[in-house]
Amino acid sequence: MPAAPALARHEIVHRSCPLCEAHCGIAVEVERGDAERAERVVTIRGDEADALSRGYLCPKAYGLKGLLEDPDRLRRPLRRRGAGFEEVGWEEALEEAAARLGAVREAYGPDSIATYLGNPNAHDFGSGLLMPVFLRALGTRWRFSATSVDQLPKMVSSCLLFGPPLAFPIPDLDRTDFLLVLGANPVASNGSLMTAPDMPGRLRRLRERGGRLVVVDPRRSETAALADRHLFIRPGADAFLLFALVHVLFAEGRVALGRLAEITRGVEEVRALAEPFSPEAVEPVTGIPAHEIRALARDFAAAPRAACYGRIGTCTQEFGTLASWLVDVVNVLTGNLDREGGVMFPLPAHAPGDPSRGRRGRVPYARWRSRVRGLPEFAGELPVAALAEEIEGPGDARVRALVTVAGNPVLSTPNAARLERALASLDFMVSVDLYLNETTRHADLILPTTTPLERANYDLVFHGFSVRNHAKWSPPAVAPAKELRDTWEVLVELAARVNGTRAEAVGELALRAVLEAAVGPGTTCPQLGPDEAAARLDGETLPERMLDAMLRTGPYGDRFQEGGGDGGLSLRALQAAEHGVDLGALRPRLPELLRTASGAVELAPALLVEDTARLRAALAERREARPFVLIGRRHLRSNNSWMHNVHALAKGRERCTLLMAEADAARLGLATGDSARVRSRVGELVAPVEVTADLMPGVVSLPHGFGHDAAGARLRVAAEKPGVNSNLLTDELALDVLSGNAVLNGIPVEISPAAA
Ligand SMILES: Nc1nc2c(c(=O)[nH]1)N[C@H]1C(S)=C(S)[C@@H](COP(=O)(O)OP(=O)(O)OC[C@H]3O[C@@H](n4cnc5c(=O)[nH]c(N)nc54)[C@H](O)[C@@H]3O)O[C@H]1N2
Numbered sequence: 001m002p003a004a005p006a007l008a009r010h011e012i013v014h015r016s017c018p019l020c021e022a023h024c025g026i027a028v029e030v031e032r033g034d035a036e037r038a039e040r041v042v043t044i045r046g047d048e049a050d051a052l053s054r055g056y057l058c059p060k061a062y063g064l065k066g067l068l069e070d071p072d073r074l075r076r077p078l079r080r081r082g083a084g085f086e087e088v089g090w091e092e093a094l095e096e097a098a099a100r101l102g103a104v105r106e107a108y109g110p111d112s113i114a115t116y117l118g119n120p121n122a123h124d125f126g127s128g129l130l131m132p133v134f135l136r137a138l139g140t141r142w143r144f145s146a147t148s149v150d151q152l153p154k155m156v157s158s159c160l161l162f163g164p165p166l167a168f169p170i171p172d173l174d175r176t177d178f179l180l181v182l183g184a185n186p187v188a189s190n191g192s193l194m195t196a197p198d199m200p201g202r203l204r205r206l207r208e209r210g211g212r213l214v215v216v217d218p219r220r221s222e223t224a225a226l227a228d229r230h231l232f233i234r235p236g237a238d239a240f241l242l243f244a245l246v247h248v249l250f251a252e253g254r255v256a257l258g259r260l261a262e263i264t265r266g267v268e269e270v271r272a273l274a275e276p277f278s279p280e281a282v283e284p285v286t287g288i289p290a291h292e293i294r295a296l297a298r299d300f301a302a303a304p305r306a307a308c309y310g311r312i313g314t315c316t317q318e319f320g321t322l323a324s325w326l327v328d329v330v331n332v333l334t335g336n337l338d339r340e341g342g343v344m345f346p347l348p349a350h351a352p353g354d355p356s357r358g359r360r361g362r363v364p365y366a367r368w369r370s371r372v373r374g375l376p377e378f379a380g381e382l383p384v385a386a387l388a389e390e391i392e393g394p395g396d397a398r399v400r401a402l403v404t405v406a407g408n409p410v411l412s413t414p415n416a417a418r419l420e421r422a423l424a425s426l427d428f429m430v431s432v433d434l435y436l437n438e439t440t441r442h443a444d445l446i447l448p449t450t451t452p453l454e455r456a457n458y459d460l461v462f463h464g465f466s467v468r469n470h471a472k473w474s475p476p477a478v479a480p481a482k483e484l485r486d487t488w489e490v491l492v493e494l495a496a497r498v499n500g501t502r503a504e505a506v507g508e509l510a511l512r513a514v515l516e517a518a519v520g521p522g523t524t525c526p527q528l529g530p531d532e533a534a535a536r537l538d539g540e541t542l543p544e545r546m547l548d549a550m551l552r553t554g555p556y557g558d559r560f561q562e563g564g565g566d567g568g569l570s571l572r573a574l575q576a577a578e579h580g581v582d583l584g585a586l587r588p589r590l591p592e593l594l595r596t597a598s599g600a601v602e603l604a605p606a607l608l609v610e611d612t613a614r615l616r617a618a619l620a621e622r623r624e625a626r627p628f629v630l631i632g633r634r635h636l637r638s639n640n641s642w643m644h645n646v647h648a649l650a651k652g653r654e655r656c657t658l659l660m661a662e663a664d665a666a667r668l669g670l671a672t673g674d675s676a677r678v679r680s681r682v683g684e685l686v687a688p689v690e691v692t693a694d695l696m697p698g699v700v701s702l703p704h705g706f707g708h709d710a711a712g713a714r715l716r717v718a719a720e721k722p723g724v725n726s727n728l729l730t731d732e733l734a735l736d737v738l739s740g741n742a743v744l745n746g747i748p749v750e751i752s753p754a755a756a
Pocket residue numbers: 117118119120124146149150312405406407408409411412413432433434435437448449450451452487632633639640641642704705726727730744
């Protein structure tokens with residue numbers, strides 16, 4: 001009898017999807033390869049047993065397979081040659097990158113090199129753990145990232161109120177009775193600074209248990225459609241509305257801090273600051289009737305447990321830091337901060353195990369400033385809205401070389417046309433990226449990396465923003481394409497070569513630094529020295545060993561005890577728990593977490609109090625409603641500026657449309673499918689109109705992350721439906737002054753019909 005052909009070996013790899021902050025558990029079915037067959041991903045499903053996501057999945061997860069298989073994604077380094085690029089070997093590419101960065105640094109000093117770090121770094125633990133090593137090796141303070149087109153205002157506000165810049169109060173979504181959402185659309189975005197897979201299900205369950213959902217948004221978003229109440233607000237007016245809520249809470253005697261009273265300072269100052277912002281005073285600016293504002297304040301205060309939550313719409317606007325602060329003020333004044341069902345601070349497994357560690361009273365603000373506009377540094381970074389001018393000069397002290405890592409600033413940051421001109425003028429640019437795209441086409445060298453399914457991960461950032469404490473290990477699902485490295489490996493190689501050392505030596509120092517902070521006197525492992533701890537670490541790679549050290553000495557760690565010390569966590573324990581480990585509901589963390597100089601919650605810090613003058617001035621101005629203001633939006637099947645080259649996600653109807661209210665469209669003689677010309681101070685573009693009943697009159701909406709028709713990019717699928725780059729319209733001079741964050745919502749624009 002002839003032997004039966006060998007059956008392909010199928011395996012299921014359980015891990016998480018790192019594309020958005022929900023980090024859902026996925027089950028990746030892999031057909032292992034053999035002599036005749038290459039290894040391949042068969043399909044991707046939701047992991048029903050995942051401790052947090054319970055099988056939930058959005059369509060983007062399946063796109064991970066498309067990304068892995070995308071013929072356009074880069075598998076070998078590219079070097080600029082004439083008008084195009086040529087493939088080069090790794091050794092040559094790394095040597096050249098290091099040599100040219102070194103030469104610029106030698107000639108003009110370390111601050112002549114700028115770095116730009118994009119969003120995917122936050123979803124890659126190797127990059128997160130080794131990025132500091134790379135930045136230190138370059139020695140530059142001219143660091144930029146997507147932070148300053150995103151959550152920077154929340155970081156500034158959290159730092160001033162609580163101490164740690166990343167201490168974000170997270171809605172205790174599964175236990176709250178009242179969720180007030182401003183400037184977020186979690187049904188499309190799947191939640192941000194609120195890791196909670198299955199937002200639609202969780203919001204439905206909130207209402208099923210008798211809770212209420214109120215959404216404040218210039219657009220009746222997918223989330224607003226699920227809400228008990230939706231209030232249209234003029235873009236950029238959230239700080240006025242929130243101050244009016246505070247005003248009503250004081251005026252009607254509804255302030256009740258509860259347990260927080262003893263650890264909070266500045267309440268009376270806030271009362272005085274809120275005085276001018278009565279509901280009647282803010283009605284013309286917000287567009288929300290005064291009686292609605294009063295009712296909202298009363299309902300929020302009356303709810304047994306309530307959470308006020310603001311996201312990208314409240315950050316990327318003119319009063320971003322004030323709005324971010326006032327969200328927390330409302331929570332504090334109603335006793336909802338750090339209480340079950342209110343907003344709470346997660347405690348992730350990799351956090352330092354000893355709660356008393358960390359310096360007090362440190363506000364890393366304006367220790368240096370950008371050269372041209374004098375914009376303040378925060379937490380070691382400058383606002384990316386200043387990147388183009390810092391490259392252009394004037395003067396000899398300017399940025400001459402740029403390193404981008406997993407970032408696409410040409411589609412993500414304001415005044416894209418100016419930035420593109422500046423990029424073209426650089427002496428040298430190197431990009432660590434998956435694609436030859438709108439940004440990396442300006443690079444001299446592109447160093448490609450693995451895609452998520454080819455590498456391990458642990459959710460170093462978003463476990464810290466989770467609605468339940470949770471830890472999960474994600475093993476690679478497939479082996480990386482030949483010669484491809486993880487981003488951290490490229491960073492360590494570059495760090496070593498720039499300074500003429502070996503990658504192993506750089507790695508050893510990085511691990512040593514983690515161990516010195518994690519063990520020894522004053523830590524959870526006082527009896528252990530770094531060398532002893534190093535000898536006991538598990539993990540095949542450098543970031544795995546670094547993580548093992550953090551987990552084992554962290555709040556749930558095994559403390560390096562033999563046999564796992566009462567089920568304590570370690571890398572090995574996480575690896576054995578393939579569906580993740582549920583570490584329980586969020587628990588109160590105040591005052592233990594506070595790192596302010598006073599040790600209290602600072603409700604009225606000086607920087608914020610000063611900035612309220614700007615808000616009072618704007619209230620007095622009573623600016624007449626501008627003809628049109630532009631806001632953005634997100635779509636479930638799209639992910640910022642990338643994943644548009646994956647056919648499974650990009651297919652379907654045109655998504656990059658200009659939404660317009662019916663009355664506005666009628667007035668301009670525009671109908672769905674017509675073309676409109678949109679013009680701002682900095683640029684103009686033509687986009688297809690989509691008329692809707694869901695938008696506030698006077699407001700138009702265009703998603704960001706499109707404009708995939710750049711010459712020389714290699715994005716064949718995305719180029720079929722390129723859309724337009726909305727950041728050709730956003731203005732690099734429009735900032736939330738305090739933080740330097742870009743204003744991406746509420747851009748004044750003029751609109752006119754355009755020939756199709
Ligand atoms: N107008 C407007 N602009 C916005 C926003 C908005 O709402 N409106 N939102 C802002 C926000 S919140 C953000 S976070 C930013 C995002 O801004 P960016 O982070 O600059 O851009 P992304 O679109 O996330 O692009 C990610 C880049 O990383 C690459 N990449 C993806 N995965 C990997 C990987 O694993 N390794 C490596 N090496 N590279 C990888 C992709 O090819 C792409 O080039 O955009 C901001 N810009």
